[in-house]
Amino acid sequence: MSDFDVVVIGGGNAALCAALAAAEKGASVALIERAPEEKRGGNSRFTGGGFRMVHHGVQDIKRVVPDLSDADIARTDFGEYTREAYLDDLGRVTQYYIDPDLAETLVENSTDTVHWLMGRGVKFLPNYGRQAYNHEGRFKFFGGVVIYANGGGAGLVESEYKAATKHGITVRYGARATAIVRGGSSVEGVKILLDGIEQEIKAKAVVLACGGFESSREMRARYLGPGWDMAKVRGTRYNTGDGIRMALDIGAQSYGQWSGAHAVAWERYASDYGDVDGQHSAGYRHSYPFGLMVNANGERFVDEGADFRNYTYAKYGRAVLEQPSSYAWQVFDAQVLPLLRDEYKMRGATKVRADSLEELVNKMQDVNAAGFLRTVSDYNAAVKRDVKFDPNSRDGKCTVGLALNKSNWANTIEMAPFEAYSVGCGITFTFGGLKIDPQAHVLDIEDMPIPGLFAAGELVGGLFYFNYPGSAGLMAGAVFGRIAGGSAGEFALAP
Ligand SMILES: Cc1cc2nc3c(=O)[nH]c(=O)nc-3n(C[C@H](O)[C@H](O)[C@H](O)COP(=O)(O)OP(=O)(O)OC[C@H]3O[C@@H](n4cnc5c(N)ncnc54)[C@H](O)[C@@H]3O)c2cc1C
Numbered sequence: 001m002s003d004f005d006v007v008v009i010g011g012g013n014a015a016l017c018a019a020l021a022a023a024e025k026g027a028s029v030a031l032i033e034r035a036p037e038e039k040r041g042g043n044s045r046f047t048g049g050g051f052r053m054v055h056h057g058v059q060d061i062k063r064v065v066p067d068l069s070d071a072d073i074a075r076t077d078f079g080e081y082t083r084e085a086y087l088d089d090l091g092r093v094t095q096y097y098i099d100p101d102l103a104e105t106l107v108e109n110s111t112d113t114v115h116w117l118m119g120r121g122v123k124f125l126p127n128y129g130r131q132a133y134n135h136e137g138r139f140k141f142f143g144g145v146v147i148y149a150n151g152g153g154a155g156l157v158e159s160e161y162k163a164a165t166k167h168g169i170t171v172r173y174g175a176r177a178t179a180i181v182r183g184g185s186s187v188e189g190v191k192i193l194l195d196g197i198e199q200e201i202k203a204k205a206v207v208l209a210c211g212g213f214e215s216s217r218e219m220r221a222r223y224l225g226p227g228w229d230m231a232k233v234r235g236t237r238y239n240t241g242d243g244i245r246m247a248l249d250i251g252a253q254s255y256g257q258w259s260g261a262h263a264v265a266w267e268r269y270a271s272d273y274g275d276v277d278g279q280h281s282a283g284y285r286h287s288y289p290f291g292l293m294v295n296a297n298g299e300r301f302v303d304e305g306a307d308f309r310n311y312t313y314a315k316y317g318r319a320v321l322e323q324p325s326s327y328a329w330q331v332f333d334a335q336v337l338p339l340l341r342d343e344y345k346m347r348g349a350t351k352v353r354a355d356s357l358e359e360l361v362n363k364m365q366d367v368n369a370a371g372f373l374r375t376v377s378d379y380n381a382a383v384k385r386d387v388k389f390d391p392n393s394r395d396g397k398c399t400v401g402l403a404l405n406k407s408n409w410a411n412t413i414e415m416a417p418f419e420a421y422s423v424g425c426g427i428t429f430t431f432g433g434l435k436i437d438p439q440a441h442v443l444d445i446e447d448m449p450i451p452g453l454f455a456a457g458e459l460v461g462g463l464f465y466f467n468y469p470g471s472a473g474l475m476a477g478a479v480f481g482r483i484a485g486g487s488a489g490e491f492a493l494a495p
Contacts, residue, residue: 004030004170005492007190007203008485009177009243010210011035012042012236013153013474016160017113017481018207018275018488020120023167025489030170030201032192034210034238037173039276040161042211043235043429043458043473046274047153048281050127050471051478053110056080064114064124064147076132077140080377083107089144089469093311097257099462102480105438106463106472114147116487117478120163125239131310133339133391140392143310145471154276156474158220177242180206182250186451190246204492205452207484208442209477212430212458213241214261215273223258223432227321231427232266234283234488237273239429241457247434252453253445256461258432262468264319265293266426268327268350284343285423289409290391291332292379293423295323298361298371300379305408307394308471314428321425329364329422334415339391339480350422360418378402380412430472433461454488456480 006022008015011033019031033040055061057080062068063139086107090098114124124147126132131146132139149156164171172194179191180202189202213219215237220228248254267283274283288304289312295301302319306312320328332340344351352363357376361369382399389397389411399405434442434455457477462471 002189002202002204004028004203005200006205006488007032007201008207008209009190010042010067010208010457011040012209012315012457012477013044013156013160013209014477015207015209016157016164017478018209018456020160020167021482021485022207022489023169025486027289027489027492030172030203031140031164031174032177032190033171033173034176035173035236039171041096041153041157041276042239044477045153046235047156047474048130049149049152049156050131050145050474051057051114051124052086052469052475053085053114053147053238054081054086054107054473055111055146056082057434060111061126061146064118065126068126069312072126072279075138076126076147077138079141081144086110086144089311090472093467093469094465096298097136097465102440102463105483106476106479108474113475113479113482119134122156123159124148125150132343135390135392142392143308144469145310146157151301165450167322177210177246177437179265180246180250180453187453205454205488206241207488208247208453208455208459209457209481209484210459211236211239212241212433213244214239214427216240220427221312224261224430225259227326228427230326231263231317231321231425232270233273234264234266234426234428235274239458243435243455245451247442247455251444251448252442252450253435253447254461255435256432256463260431260465262314262428262431262464263318263321264313264426264428265320265328265330266421267348268422270426271308282343282346282348283426284341285330285421287332287344288316288330289341290336290339290411291330292376292413293328293330294367294372294375295328296325296368298373298375300375300404301328303404304409305398305406305410311467313470314468315466317425317427320423327366327422327424329367329420331413331420333411333413333418335411337419344421351419353417353419355416357413357418360420364420376413378405380414381390383410383412385412413491429458431461431464433459436460436480438483439487440480441487452491456484
């Protein structure tokens with residue numbers, strides 16, 4: 001006798017989508033969230049709520065944002081984001097390692113899943129300011145992302161928990177899943193630790209949606225490599241790889257890039273983990289395409305303007321980690337200060353400001369001053385001054401002749417006041433995990449489904465390698481969560 005038809009492990013976006021979809025199949029569902037209720041929601045709750053979906057311009061955006069005003073429409077170029085462009089982006093940023101079946105499943109289901117979320121109470125808005133700048137009175141969306149969930153990640157998760165309550169889903173907080181119970185022919189439930197006491201929950205199907213291993217220092221050092229134990233965790237402290245380990249223990253196949261992670265340039269002195277109650281978003285340092293990044297030697301080490309932020313930020317955390325002593329400084333001048341994201345102005349930023357570059361680098365005490373001044377002077381001399389700056393497009397305003405050129409948005413750094421911000425590496429989530437098929441069955445090493453076991457979200461391997469296109473994480477969690485829940489519901493209710 002099962003306690004529930006389906007048990008879902010995890011309490012973030014992927015788990016909630018799975019739980020809702022399973023309940024909609026008619027299954028009785030329990031959701032097991034390791035965090036206490038007040039910290040529920042995983043990394044999903046920390047997000048800005050951005051979703052990357054296929055769309056063909058204003059008509060499609062209006063379907064998702066029904067109260068889009070005529071004034072907004074008049075001042076905005078939403079562009080379009082075709083399935084081909086989405087697949088190209090996924091292929092390009094992952095160096096074509098992405099599992100093509102998973103890529104197609106994500107892309108083909110993206111728009112429909114956004115509509116499905118709307119039907120469950122999630123409201124979406126256009127992401128002005130972050131995905132489109134006000135440039136000469138007009139907004140132009142760039143980088144494949146237009147919408148975000150109202151209220152960001154917190155709003156998204158809140159709406160999803162509300163829907164879960166409406167669907168009669170049982171939620172257990174502060175409950176850590178520790179093992180999958182495998183019976184003779186299929187999965188039969190999970191073991192959990194609740195208030196220090198081990199219990200077993202019997203179920204006909206189990207969905208794992210409990211995140212990657214980014215919050216385990218030990219696993220970071222073991223799989224990502226030396227130095228990664230020192231990275232700051234941007235989000236939840238509860239994702240310590242449990243779901244991956246539990247599945248491997250019963251024969252699941254490891255898949256994807258276990259040495260890879262989404263990691264960004266992040267406030268250098270941020271706390272070790274994110275804190276949903278604090279100013280967790282203060283750590284963002286995503287405006288580097290408009291400035292320079294230098295290391296302790298005062299040298300640049302990435303092409304800050306290689307592409308839109310959406311396509312570079314997730315790999316530049318690793319680049320910072322690999323610098324001497326794993327820090328860097330982002331440097332801006334007066335020409336671009338108004339474009340810096342709000343987080344640069346928040347309390348807690350390690351920031352210096354000066355009226356000359358000499359004074360600035362004196363304040364950046366751990367940077368080689370001569371090296372820095374040489375870098376900026378060489379850079380300024382290499383800037384193509386006759387190309388117009390445009391933050392909403394790859395403007396081709398570049399440097400010429402440097403060993404490491406800047407490809408776009410290469411304004412000179414010469415107009416006072418100057419500001420510099422110190423950054424370290426902030427890890428978001430890990431790329432390696434379990435192998436699933438497009439129906440979200442967890443596969444064993446012979447590529448056969450483990451009966452009754454499904455997975456979605458960050459613990460799925462095979463989607464992201466080396467890099468990641470911004471706002472694909474929530475979309476993937478929702479698409480595969482919905483599929484996993486539906487598959488689990490059907491499996492559990494099959495005669
Ligand atoms: C600061 C920040 C900003 C981001 N911004 C965006 C964005 O705008 N757009 C986007 O697409 N992505 C964004 N991301 C990435 C995004 O958070 C993830 O891709 C996505 O949330 C993953 O969802 P998930 O449900 O798989 O994992 P999570 O939301 O992390 O959920 C995992 C859940 O599992 C629970 N758990 C862990 N172990 C156990 C266990 N043993 N038993 C029970 N429960 C367990 C955790 O408590 C948690 O509730 C951002 C991430 C961060 C940190």
